[in-house]
Amino acid sequence: xxxxxxxxxxxxxxxxxxxxxxxxxxxxxxxxxxxxxxxxxxxxxxxxxxxxxxxxxxxxxxxxxxxxxxxxxxxxxxxxxxxxxxxxxxxxxxxxxxxxxxxxxxxxxxxxxxxxxxxxxxxxxxxxxxxxxxxxxxxxxxxxxxxxxxxxxxxxxxxxxxxxxxxxxxxxxxxxxxxxxxxxxxxxxxxxxxxxxxxxxxxxxxxxxxxxxxxxxxxxxxxxxxxxxxxxxxxxxxxxxxxxxxxxxxxxxxxxxxxxxxxxxxxxxxxxxxxxxxxxxxxxxxxxxxxxxxxxxxxxxxxxxxxxxxxxxxxxxxxxxxxxxxxxxxxxxxxxxxxxxxxxxxxxxxxxxxxxxxxxxxxxxxxxxxxxxxxxxxxxxxxxxxxxxxxxxxxxxxxxxxxxxxxxxxxxxxxxxxxxxxxxxxxxxxxxxxxxxxxxxxxxxxxxxxxxxxxxxxxxxxxxxxxxxxxxxxxxxxxxxxxxxxxxxxxxxxxxxxxxxxxxxxxxxxxxxxxxxxxxxxxxxxxxxxxxxxxxxxxxxxxxxxxxxxxxxxxxxxxxxxxxxxxxxxxxxxxxxxxxxxxxxxxxxxxxxxxxxxxxxxxxxxxxxxxxxxxxxxxxxxxxxxxxxxxxxxxxxxxxxxxxxxxxxxxxxxxxxxxxxxxxxxxxxxxxxxxxxxxxxxxxxxxxxxxxxxxxxxxxxxxxxxxxxxxxxxxxxxxxxxxxxxxxxxxxxxxxxxxxxxxxxxxxxxxxxxxxxxxxxxxxxxxxxxxxxxxxxxxxxxxxxxxxxxxxxxxxxxxxxxxxxxxxxxxxxxxxxxxxxxxxxxxxxxxxxxxxxxxxxxxxxxxxx
Ligand code: B3K
Ligand code: ZN
Numbered sequence: 001x002x003x004x005x006x007x008x009x010x011x012x013x014x015x016x017x018x019x020x021x022x023x024x025x026x027x028x029x030x031x032x033x034x035x036x037x038x039x040x041x042x043x044x045x046x047x048x049x050x051x052x053x054x055x056x057x058x059x060x061x062x063x064x065x066x067x068x069x070x071x072x073x074x075x076x077x078x079x080x081x082x083x084x085x086x087x088x089x090x091x092x093x094x095x096x097x098x099x100x101x102x103x104x105x106x107x108x109x110x111x112x113x114x115x116x117x118x119x120x121x122x123x124x125x126x127x128x129x130x131x132x133x134x135x136x137x138x139x140x141x142x143x144x145x146x147x148x149x150x151x152x153x154x155x156x157x158x159x160x161x162x163x164x165x166x167x168x169x170x171x172x173x174x175x176x177x178x179x180x181x182x183x184x185x186x187x188x189x190x191x192x193x194x195x196x197x198x199x200x201x202x203x204x205x206x207x208x209x210x211x212x213x214x215x216x217x218x219x220x221x222x223x224x225x226x227x228x229x230x231x232x233x234x235x236x237x238x239x240x241x242x243x244x245x246x247x248x249x250x251x252x253x254x255x256x257x258x259x260x261x262x263x264x265x266x267x268x269x270x271x272x273x274x275x276x277x278x279x280x281x282x283x284x285x286x287x288x289x290x291x292x293x294x295x296x297x298x299x300x301x302x303x304x305x306x307x308x309x310x311x312x313x314x315x316x317x318x319x320x321x322x323x324x325x326x327x328x329x330x331x332x333x334x335x336x337x338x339x340x341x342x343x344x345x346x347x348x349x350x351x352x353x354x355x356x357x358x359x360x361x362x363x364x365x366x367x368x369x370x371x372x373x374x375x376x377x378x379x380x381x382x383x384x385x386x387x388x389x390x391x392x393x394x395x396x397x398x399x400x401x402x403x404x405x406x407x408x409x410x411x412x413x414x415x416x417x418x419x420x421x422x423x424x425x426x427x428x429x430x431x432x433x434x435x436x437x438x439x440x441x442x443x444x445x446x447x448x449x450x451x452x453x454x455x456x457x458x459x460x461x462x463x464x465x466x467x468x469x470x471x472x473x474x475x476x477x478x479x480x481x482x483x484x485x486x487x488x489x490x491x492x493x494x495x496x497x498x499x500x501x502x503x504x505x506x507x508x509x510x511x512x513x514x515x516x517x518x519x520x521x522x523x524x525x526x527x528x529x530x531x532x533x534x535x536x537x538x539x540x541x542x543x544x545x546x547x548x549x550x551x552x553x554x555x556x557x558x559x560x561x562x563x564x565x566x567x568x569x570x571x572x573x574x575x576x577x578x579x580x581x582x583x584x585x586x587x588x589x590x591x592x593x594x595x596x597x598x599x600x601x602x603x604x605x606x607x608x609x610x611x612x613x614x615x616x617x618x619x620x621x622x623x624x625x626x627x628x629x630x631x632x633x634x635x636x637x638x639x640x641x642x643x644x645x646x647x648x649x650x651x652x653x654x655x656x657x658x659x660x661x662x663x664x665x666x667x668x669x670x671x672x673x674x675x676x677x678x679x680x681x682x683x684x685x686x687x688x689x690x691x692x693x694x695x696x697x698x699x700x701x702x703x704x705x706x707x708x709x710x711x712x713x714x715x716x717x718x719x720x721x722x723x724x725x726x727x728x729x730x731x732x733x734x735x736x737x738x739x740x741x742x743x744x745x746x747x748x749x750x751x752x753x754x755x756x757x758x759x760x761x762x763x764x765x766x767x768x769x770x771x772x773x774x775x776x777x778x779x780x781x782x783x784x785x786x787x788x789x790x791x792x793x794x795x796x797x798x799x800x801x802x803x804x805x806x807x808x809x810x811x812x813x814x815x816x817x818x819x820x821x822x823x824x825x826x827x828x829x830x831x832x833x834x835x836x837x838x839x840x841x842x843x844x845x846x847x848x849x
Contacts, residue, residue, distance in 0.1 A: 007363060007838075008361050008362070008363055009361060009362055009363070009365075010360065010361045011305070011307040011358070011359070011360045011361065012360070014304070014305050014307075015049065015050070015052070016046060016048055016049040016050075016137065017046055017049060017133055017135060017137060017138050018045065018046055018049050018051055018052035018053065018054065018055075019043045019044065019045055019046055019054060019086075019133065020043070020044055020045075020046045020138060020140075021041055021042065021043055021133065021138050021139075021140035022042040022043070022044060022090070022140060023041070023042045023140055023141055023143070024039065024040075024041050024042075024132075024140050024141070024142045024143070025039070025040040025041075025142075025143045025144075025145075026038070026039050026040075026130070026142065026143070026144045026145070027039075027144075027145045027147070028144070028145070028146050028147065028148070028182060029147045029148070030101075030117055030146065030147065030148030030149075030150070030184055031148075032100070032101060032102035032112060033100045033102050033103065034098055034100060035098065035099050035100070035101055035110065036064070036096060036097070036098055037096070037097050037098075037099065037129055037130045038094070038095070038096045039093070039094065039095050039096075039097075039130045039131070039132070040092060040093070040094045041092070041093045041094075041132065041140075042090065042091075042092055042093075043086070043090065043091055043092075043093055044089070044090040044091075045088060045089070045090075053083050054083060054084055054085075054086040055081055055082070055083050055133070056075075056081050056082050056083075056084075056093075056131035056132055056133060057080065057081040057124070057126075057127035057131070057132060057133065057134040057135075058077075058080075058081045058082055058097070058127050058130065058131035058132070059079065059080065059081070059127050059128050060099070060109075060128055061097040061098075061099060061128070061129075061130065061131065062097060062098040062099070063075075063077065063082070063095065063096075063097055063131070064095075064096040064097060064098055065094075065095065065096045066082075066084070066093070066094070066095045066096075066131075067093075067094040067095070068084070068086060068087070068091055068092070068093055068094075069087070069091050069092055070092075070094075073085075081127065081131065082131055095130065095131050097130050097131065099128070099129065101117055104128070105757065105797045105798060106797070106798055106799060106800065107120060107250055107251065107252045107759070107798060107800070108120055108121075108125040108128060108252070108800065109121070109125045109126070109127075109128025109129050110128070110129050110182070111250075113248045113249050113250035113251070114185075114209070114249055114250070115185060115186070116150075116183065116184065116185030116186070116187070116248070117148070117150065117182065117183065117184040117185060118181075118182070118183050118185075118246065118248050118263055119180065119181045119182050119183070119258075119263070120251070120252065120253070120256060120263065121177060121178045121179070121180050121181065121258070122178040122179070122256060123178055123306055123309075123365045123366060124178070124365065124366075125178070126177035126178060126180055127177075129180070132177050133177075134177050134178070135176070135177075135305065136176040136178060136302050136303050136304065136305065136306065136408050137176070137304045137305065137408035138176060138177070139174035139175055139176050139302065139406070139408060140174050140175070141170075141171060141172050141173065141174055141175075142155075142156060142157065142170075142171045142175065142180060143160075143168070143169070143170050143171075144156070144157075144168065144169045144170075144171075144182065145166065145167070145168045145169075146166065146167050146168075146169075146182060146184060147165060147166045148165065148166075148184050149165055150184035150185050150186065151185075151186055151187075152183070152184065152185060152186070152187040152207065153166070153167035153182075153183075153184045154167075154169070154181075154182065154183040154184070154207070154244055154246065154261055155167075155169035155171075155180075155181065155182045155183075155261060156169060156171040156175070156179070156180060156181055156258060156259045156260045156261050157169050157170050157171025157172065157173070157240060157259065157260050158170055158171070158172075158240055158241045158242060158260075159242065171240075171259055171260065173239065173240075173259060173299070173300065174406060175259050175299060175302070176302055176408065179257070179258050179259045179299055179302075180258065181256070181258030181259075181261040181263055182261075183207065183244075183246045183248075183261065183263065186209075186210070187207040187208060187209065187210075187246065188207070188208060188209070188210040188213050189205040189206065189207050189208075189213075190205070190206045190208070190213055190216035190217065190219075190220055191203065191204065191205045191206075192204045192205075192220050192224065194223075194224055194227050194238070194243075196227070196231065196237045196238055197231045197237055198237060200237070200238070200241070201241070202227075202238055202240070202241060202242065202243055203241065203242045203243070204220065204223060204224070204242075204243050204244075205242070205243075205244045205245070206219055206220055206223075206244075206245045206246075206247070206269065207244060207245065207246040207247070208246075208247045208266070208269075208270065209247075212247065212266070212270050214272060215270040215271055215272045215275065215276075216269070216270070218271050218272075218281060218284065218285075218654060219245070219269045219270070219271065219284055219288055222284060222285040222288040222289065223243070223245070223288050223292060225285075225289075225327065226288060226289040226292040226293065226323065227292065229289070229323050229326065230292070230293060230296070230319075233322070233323075233326075234296070234319070234397060235398070235401075236293075236295075236296045236401070238295065239295070239300070240259075240260045242260060243260060243262075243292075244260060244261045244262070245262045245263075245264055245269060245288070245291075246261070246262070246263050246264065247264050247265075247266040247269045247270055248263055248264065248265065248266060249266050249722060249758065249760075250757075250758055250759065251263070251264070251265035251266075251759065251760075252759050252798070252800045252801055253265065253369070254267075254268050254287055255268050255269070255287050255288075255290070255291045256291070257290075257291045257292075257294030257295070257298055257299060259295070259299050262291045262292070264287070264288075264291070265759075265760065266722075266723065267280075267723050267726065267760055268283065268284055268287045268288075269284060269287075269288065270723060271284055271654075273652040273654070273689070273690040273691065274689070274690060274691060275691055275718075275721060275723060275724050276691055276723075277691050277692045277695055277727075278654060278658075278659035278662055278663065278692045279692075280691075281654040281659070282324070282328065282656075282659070285324065285327065286320050286321075286323070286324050287320075289319075289320045289323045289324070290316055290317065290319075290320040293316050293319045293320060293323075294312065294316050296401065297312055297315045297316045297319065298312035298313075298316055300401075300405050300406065301400070301401070301404045301405060301406075301407055301409055302407075302408050302409070303408060303409065303410075304408040304409060304410045305408075306362070306365040306368075307358055307359060307360070307362075308358065308409070308410050308411055309358075309365070309368065309369070309373050310357045310358055310373045310374075310377035310380075310411070310433070311409060311410065311411055311414055313369075313373055313374045313377055314357065314373065314374065314376075314377020314378050314380060314381055315377075315378075315381055315414075317374050317375060317377065317378035318377075318378040318381040318382060321333065321337055321378060321382075327656070328656035329588070329590070329656055331545035331546065331588070331591065332588065332590045332591055332594065332656075332660070334519055334520060334545075334546050335545075335546060335549050335591075335594055336594075337375070337378075337520075338520040338546070340371075340375060341371070341375050341376065341379065341523055342603070343600065343602065343603070344371035344375065345370075345371035345372055345375045345376050345438075345523070346438050346525070346606070347602070347606065347810065347811065348370060348371050348372050348807075348810065349372065349376075349436060349437050349438040349463065350438065350606065350610075351810040351811060351812070351813060351847075352464060352810060352812070352813070352846055352847045352848075352849070353370075353807060353810045353843075353846055353847065354372075354436045354437055354463035354464055355368070355370070355372055355436050355463075355464075356372070356433060356434050356435060356436045356466075357372055357373060357376050357377045357380055357432060357433050358411055358433040358434060359373075360434070362842075363838055363841075363842040364803065364838050364839045364842050366800050366803070366839060367803055367804070367839060367842055367843055372436070376523055379522070379523040380432045380433065380523075383429075383432070383474075383475050383521070383522055383523075384396075384418060384426075384429070386475040386477070386493055386521055387424060387429070387473070387475050387493075387495075388418060388421075388422040388424050392418075392421065392422040392424070395421040395422065396417050396418040396421040396422060397417075398421075399417040399420060399421045400413075400414065400417045403417060404417075411430075411433050415429070415430055426473075428471075428472070428473040428497060429472075429473040431470060431472050431473070432472060432473075435460065435466065435469060435470065435472065436463040436464075436466055437460040437461055437462070437463040437466070437469060438460070438523065438524060438525055439458050439459065439460045439472055439474065439522075439524045439525070440458065440459050440460070440461075440524065440525045440527055441456060441457070441458050441474065441476070441496075441516075441517065441522070441524045441525065441526050441527065442456070442457045442458075442459075442527045442528070443455070443456055443514065443516045443526065443527070443528040444457075444529075445514055447508070447511040447512075449509075450506055450507055450508050450509045451504055451505070451506050451508070452480065452504070452505040452506075452508045452511070452512055452514075453502050453503070453504050453505075454478065454494075454502070454503045454505070454514055454516070455500065455501070455502045455503075456476060456494065456496050456500070456501055456502075456503070456516075457499060457500035457501075458471055458472065458474060458496060458499060458500075458524070459499070460472070464846070464849070471496075471497065471498055471499045472497075473495070473496070473497050474495075474496040474497075474522045474524065475493045475494075475495060475496075475521050475522055476493065476494045476495075476496050476516065476517060476521055476522060477491050477492070477493050477494075477517065477518035477519055477521035477544075478491065478492060478493075478494055478503075478514060478515065478516050478517075478518065479491040479492070479514075479515045479518055479543065479544060480505060480508070480512035480513070480514055480515070481512055481513045481514075481515060481537075481538075481541060481542065481543075482510065482512055482513075483510055483511070483512075483513070485537070485540070485541035487543050488508060488512050489505055489508075489512070491518050491519075491544065493521065513534060513537060513538065514528075515538060515542050515543075515544055515547045516528055516547075517547070517550075518544040518546060518547050519544060519546045519547075520546055520550075530551075530554060532555060532558065532571065532573055532574065533573075535551045535552075535554050535555045535558075536551070536555065536573065536574075536577040537551075538550075538551035539551040539552045539555065539577055539581055540577070540580065540581070545591060549591065549594060549595065552577070552578065552581060552595050553599060555574050555577060555578075556574065556578075556598055556599055556627075557599050557603070557604070557607060558574075559571050559574045559627065560598070560599060560604055560620075560623055560624065560627055561604070561607065561608070561611075563623040563626060563627060564604065564608065564616075564619055564620055564623045565608075565613065569630070570626065570627050570630035570631070570634075575630060575631060575634040575635070576634075578595065578596075578631065578634075578635070579634060579635045579638055581595050582595055582596060582635065582638060582639075582642065582664075583638050588660060589646055589660040589661050589663065589664040590656070590659070590660030590663055590664070591660075592642075592664050592667075593660065593663035593664040593666075593667040596631075596664075596667035596668070596670075596671070597667065598624060598627060598628065601617065601620045601621055601624055601773040601774065602771075602773055602811075604620045604623075604624070605617065605620055605773065605811070605814060606811075606814070608620075609813075609814040614814075614815065614816050615814060615815070616816075617738070617773050617774040617777045618738060618774050618779075620773070620774065621738055621773070621774040628670075628671060628674060629674050629675070631671055632671040632672065632674040632675045633675055635671070636672070636675055636676075639668040639671050639672050640668070640672060640676075642664055642665060642667075642668040643665050643668040643669050643672060643680065646661040646662070646664045646665040646668075647661075647665055648661050648662070652689065652690045659692075662692050662693060662696075666692070666693065666696035669681055669684065669696060669697065669700050670696070670699070670700050670703070672700075673700040673701070673703065673704050674703075674704065677704070678700075678701055678704060678706040681697045681700040681701050681706075682697070682701065682706075682710070684696070684697035685697035685698060685701065685710050691724070691727075694714075695727055695731065697710075698710050698711065698714055698731065699731055699735060702731060702732065702735045703735055707732075707735075711728070711732065714728055715728055719753065722758070722760070722761070723760075725753055725761075726760050726761060726764040727764070729748055729751075729753075729754070729761065729764040729765050729768070730764040730765070730767075730768040732744060732748060733745060733748065733764075733765055733768035733769050733772060734768045734771065734772055736772060736775055737775075738772070738774030738775045738778065739775075739778075740775075741769060741772050741774075741775025741776065741778070741783065742775065742778060742782045742783055742786055744775075745765060745766070745769045745786060746786070748765050749765060749790075756790070756793070756794065757797065757798070759798065759801045762790075762794065762801060763801070763805075766787060766790050766805060767805065769783070769786070769787065770787060770805065770808035776808065777815065777819060779818065779819065780822075781819075781822030781823075781825075781826065784809075784822055784823055784825075784826040785826060787805070787808060787826075788826045788827075788829055788830050791805055791806065791830055791840070792829075792830060792833055795830075795833070795836060795837050795840050796835065796837070799837030799838070799839040799840055800839055802837065802839070802840050803837065803839035803840040803842070803843045804843075806827075806830070806840060806843035806844055806847065807843065809823055809826070809827055809847050810847055812824070812847060824848065827844050827847060827848055828848070830844055831844040831845070831848070
């Protein structure tokens with residue numbers, strides 16, 4: 001390993017920048033293989049720093065010339081940047097560098113996608129564009145001139161002027177370099193406009209390849225709703241004359257909030273009923289909102305350093321979750337968010353990649369755009385809001401925007417505004433940011449006379465580098481139900497701060513049933529002894545929709561556990577309770593669809609492992625299958641009725657009500673094919689006029705081995721649509737029977753449309769493969785070998801995507817000795833590659849150490 005791969009950066013080592021920037025002027029002479037970037041930057045010594053050398057980041061740049069105050073200088077160059085002697089007073093730095101966007105396969109910095117120039121600078125990509133202090137606490141206004149033969153030339157801020165082959169942009173809002181962006185290409189716009197609350201007229205554009213112009217209307221509508229929502233709910237207005245979004249096919253992340261010029265992975269902006277599913281519509285709406293909301297939480301107030309990433313990401317995820325809840329209903333949204341947190345973040349917390357919401361060290365910051373920073377970061381804010389209340393939260397946020405607008409802030413700043421605005425002592429709460437791991441909350445109940453006692457205790461297991469854990473400040477929402485299902489004590493928030501505390505409720509002569517952790521009030525694992533009867537009671541009666549769903553999930557997990565461990569049949573009581581719940585017309589269809597989603601195979605492996613059993617992926621898969629068959633047999637009549645009754649007449653609408661109906665009908669279809677055979681799904685596949693129903697029917701057919709003909713027809717129809725074909729690839733891999741998954745991946749990666757250099761396509765096959773638990777964890781290690789072979793190929797080209805894919809190995813400690821050994825050997829094979837990227841090396845080292 002080269003020394004460069006081992007550079008560890010520590011939060012504790014932060015020092016303020018030695019020089020600040022007053023203004024940046026950039027000229028780009030675009031050329032695929034020899035773009036010239038001319039920079040003119042006004043620097044001044046930072047009065048709040050202890051001084052230090054003048055250092056500019058720069059990587060893979062060819063320096064053509066450099067000047068200070070007009071005089072040529074010869075800086076000292078390393079592979080990380082340059083140093084130079086500079087005056088002890090304000091000065092102007094000028095440099096010209098050459099870069100080759102067409103050769104940039106890492107998709108970081110300035111690169112090309114389908115002949116179009118685009119950028120991705122977060123976190124540290126700007127240093128691949130020119131020499132600059134590429135750190136978020138250096139903020140400056142940017143003026144940009146683009147020269148090139150592309151008809152559309154875009155950058156941040158407001159357009160100043162343009163002519164044939166050139167355009168100038170001015171961004172008056174000081175920003176760090178990671179928010180810089182440019183786009184140049186043959187693009188067409190879907191345009192609209194928005195008038196802010198204070199009357200500013202804003203031009204809105206979604207820029208796409210001309211043939212995609214028909215797939216922008218929903219994204220535009222989502223953008224306008226986001227703008228209005230941020231004004232109404234957070235009092236935040238947009239602050240430029242124009243807001244541009246560009247769709248790019250080759251993109252490592254989902255999207256990027258560059259000031260005034262958001263760049264999106266095309267999968268997260270383009271949609272039409274024919275090509276996108278309801279899930280896509282909802283995700284697109286959420287991501288457009290997320291990137292837009294960053295304008296205040298991320299851009300106007302940014303992060304002091306990359307350790308503070310959750311300051312912008314946790315808060316912005318929390319805001320987009322609130323927005324989606326307001327648009328589509330809070331109950332179902334909360335369940336989905338909890339499912340996602342458990343699937344990705346709890347898994348991270350339980351293994352070698354566990355890290356705090358604010359990590360304390362990293363080698364490559366791109367490896368820390370994780371579920372912990374994003375989703376747990378959002379949960380921490382949700383808890384804060386529960387603790388200080390809705391009004392306290394509003395006051396704190398107003399103070400945050402007022403006090404820190406224009407700042408590069410820290411988590412300490414964030415918590416301070418809450419303390420100052422509400423008087424709440426958050427010293428213990430702050431541990432949520434520094435202590436990794438998922439707390440386990442145990443609940444014990446006791447009834448005596450007319451007093452009910454609930455004893456809550458908490459414990460967090462050790463995580464890498466943190467052997468000892470302290471008790472956290474946990475808001476636990478609890479309600480009590482009477483034996484007849486009435487709510488005898490409505491929801492209240494209990495404050496748990498000690499390792500163990502008992503809470504008393506009086507005036508209750510009959511023993512109530514406690515509904516604990518309502519609304520998933522904290523990101524913890526709840527251990528609460530529950531009989532199947534009690535869970536069935538809560539599923540039927542809990543007034544808290546989250547806990548009603550949770551009770552159903554709990555029942556399903558218990559039943560699956562018994563089936564896996566004892567080979568028992570699916571419990572009759574469970575099947576009856578589920579049938580009653582999905583038949584209840586008073587329940588939201590989307591909620592009922594969620595009840596029909598069984599705990600995933602990964603959930604079951606995690607649960608068994610945590611209960612002290614070594615999971616067997618094949619057995620889990622078989623039991624999962626058996627339970628689905630049992631549900632299909634028990635509820636055949638109900639499911640058939642649901643499938644028929646929840647077909648909506650009239651044209652497709654992506655709204656939540658319509659989507660919920662389709663979700664329920666399609667969930668029913670998934671089961672019905674198991675007992676009825678293919679006819680119903682074939683009919684749906686033939687007649688569907690939208691991707692949601694078409695793909696659900698295709699999935700149902702593939703699941704029962706009747707997919708060949710529809711897959712071929714689907715391919716023939718959609719082979720020129722990259723986004724739809726990602727679904728075609730992904731579905732076959734996800735649904736491949738475990739014994740055939742490796743061969744399926746081999747076959748699909750040999751398909752002429754498998755372009756491994758496109759991150760979306762790579763993930764649609766290899767990412768989906770890693771999620772096919774029993775297929776990936778094949779006992780002979782063929783799954784591990786296959787993924788590692790691909791990562792060895794991908795890493796030199798695109799380290800970010802390769803490194804992220806290594807996370808498939810983070811469950812290593814869960815499995816039997818044979819699998820553990822094979823996983824370790826595969827990772828060692830990857831780590832022994834010469835020239836392995838720092839990104840991938842860091843991930844492998846963390847998993848192996
Ligand atoms: N801030 C970007 C993520 C950039 C990823 C860098 N590897 C998207 C977002 O969270 O909004
Ligand atoms: Zn974000």
